[in-house]
Amino acid sequence: MNGNSSYQKPEPINGFPKFAYAVTEDPDRTGTIYRRFDRLSSRNLLLMESEIAELEYLQDKYDEEDRVRYTPATAKSYSDWATFEKLAKEKNPAGEPLNPQVHERIAALIIDQAKIGEVPFVGAHINPFLSPYTH
Template sequence: MNQGYELPPAKPLNGFPRVAHKLASDPDRTTTIFRRFDRLSARNLILLEAEVAELEARQDRFDEEDKISTSEEVRSCHTEWSTFERLATERDADGNPTNLGQATKLELALKIRSKIKEYHEALAVHQTLLNSKPPAATTIKGMREWFLDTHNGKQYGAPQLWGASEKRFDDPYDLVALRVPADQDRLSEFILNYFGGFFPATSTDPHSSYIRESTLAKTIAIISSILSAILLFGSIASLYFVHNGLALLGMLGGWTVLFAVCVGWLTNARRDQVFAATAAYCAVLVVFVSGTLGGAAGGQVVVGEGGWNCTRGG
């Protein structure tokens, strides 16, 4: 046996082992995509809600009965837990409860405690899943093609799993990723969709490859820095050589709109963040225009009754 020869890693079995291997093969773990089962989750929550509502109705009926009761024991059970527990758990020689009414109420209280905990946990889990970031569109597309074996324009392929699992990627809105890229914005998706071939990639099979998140993040950071510099110094340079008042206002508005569009479309900034960033950018340009640099190259902007005039000094 040749000691320098290493056997290639064994391929996993087709089916569940192969799908699991594929999900775990991504170094960034962005392919860990699973179904949320939104319809079933909603139905489960509705059923739990209905069950808790029935328990609530039973509790209300017991309370209405106790309102008209003249028994001191009944009233004590509503004000002191130890009395309620003692009366509800007392048993006779045959093991039967001596106070069936209080025993039934304690059983109901414990059932409500258990069921409402289950209901709240289901609500919290479903809320977490609904608020989680969706998988990247490029990741879904690549995983769907691999799963359905529709590479290179194949119309019909052999899916990795059969039966009901064959529809795993039918609804992209029913999918959740256990991990999504940290900087998942429109600029990243654009670069990945149209320029992904320029990035170094690793592959575990002939039909798909992985681009490291760190590599993409560095590229996006460089592009964002260049774009930011262009928006700032480009606007200042263009405004420096303009001395017509109306042209200054037009260019100021144009650069501000361009900045707002870039921030709103290329990033994941919220509306308030876009507004704040645009206001700050516009303020910088206004300060520049109104200062000594704006139009100071041999002239000044004069506002008169007849409109804007530009006069040049000697």
């Protein structure tokens, strides 16, 4: 707050801002009256778990393929994102990926992550990375 200890919060405007202020200023929190949407939340969590289980299966499959087709170049990409990204972007003079295995893998990863990019707090970190692969 710029080091100013005498900062006063402005009076909230009428409507939702004022109501939200009143709810959050209630010291014993008895004014919190929100519906939890348990059934919808549970359903969404189950769907997300299902998607994550599928991604986990695919990741295990990709890891096994990488183990079988081991190369020093791809080995470094297992623990270094910059190397993984570089390998995925390399192309031959005809414009085809030099490392189709890595290219396909990062493309699949990006497509799967696009769903997460729709979540605002995650999307802010992922969306800048998506553009080279989605256009």
